[in-house]
Amino acid sequence: xxxxxxxxxxxxxxxxxxIKHFNKNVTRIKVVxxxxxxxxxxxxxxxxxxxxxxxxxxxxxxxxxxxxxxFLLLQKVDWIVLAGFLRKIPLRLIRSYPERIINLHPxxxxxxxxxxxxxxxxxxxxxxxRDSESGISIHLVNEEFDQGKLIAQFSCNLEExxxxxxxxxxxxxxxxxxxxxxxxxQINQEAI
Numbered sequence: 797x798x799x800x801x802x803x804x805x806x807x808x809x810x811x812x813x814x815i816k817h818f819n820k821n822v823t824r825i826k827v828v829x830x831x832x833x834x835x836x837x838x839x840x841x842x843x844x845x846x847x848x849x850x851x852x853x854x855x856x857x858x859x860x861x862x863x864x865x866x867f868l869l870l871q872k873v874d875w876i877v878l879a880g881f882l883r884k885i886p887l888r889l890i891r892s893y894p895e896r897i898i899n900l901h902p903x904x905x906x907x908x909x910x911x912x913x914x915x916x917x918x919x920x921x922x923x924x925x926r927d928s929e930s931g932i933s934i935h936l937v938n939e940e941f942d943q944g945k946l947i948a949q950f951s952c953n954l955e956e957x958x959x960x961x962x963x964x965x966x967x968x969x970x971x972x973x974x975x976x977x978x979x980x981x982q983i984n985q986e987a988i
Contacts, residue, residue: 798983799828801873802848803881808839810879810900810971815846817976825983829871833858833883861886868892877979878937882914885937895945897937898982900975902967904949905933909942919963922954929953930963932970934978948978 931951
């Protein structure tokens with residue numbers, strides 16, 4: 797059995813798709829816990845609904861990484877998946893899970909990546925620059941924001957009158973469809 801932990805800070809739509817995917821389709825990979833840094837995050841209700849244990853950590857505890865790593869080791873976590881987690885992953889975790897932390901970014905990296913580029917900020921930049929396409933990038937996490945090894949990218953075209961709301965919907969559709977499948981493929985590829 798391969799144990800997966802999801803890190804999330806927000807509503808949890810991607811976390812929900814990942815949990816559903818692994819509950820329904822995959823027997824050898826299991827979501828064993830969810831890590832969150834926001835006590836009022838909607839993702840905590842998602843975790844409760846699907847019976848996934850969750851643990852809250854303060855931003856300071858996440859930055860330090862000691863308690864977080866101890867908890868993950870206690871849960872026998874093999875892989876970490878970021879699903880809208882708005883904190884930098886501490887070096888301690890990156891070194892403990894080399895090439896075993898997967899992130900999703902809402903643009904076609906290297907465009908619109910880096911510190912402070914998340915959510916609507918990314919979509920605003922894409923529209924402001926009049927790009928003809930955008931998409932998602934799924935990558936491994938290293939010490940730099942959005943610069944780890946690229947696993948997969950999926951794109952969508954922008955319409956002439958695209959706005960942040962409509963682009964966000966297109967990107968979320970790509971995320972929900974591809975992210976769980978790519979996570980599974982990456983874990984299975986590494987297990988061979």
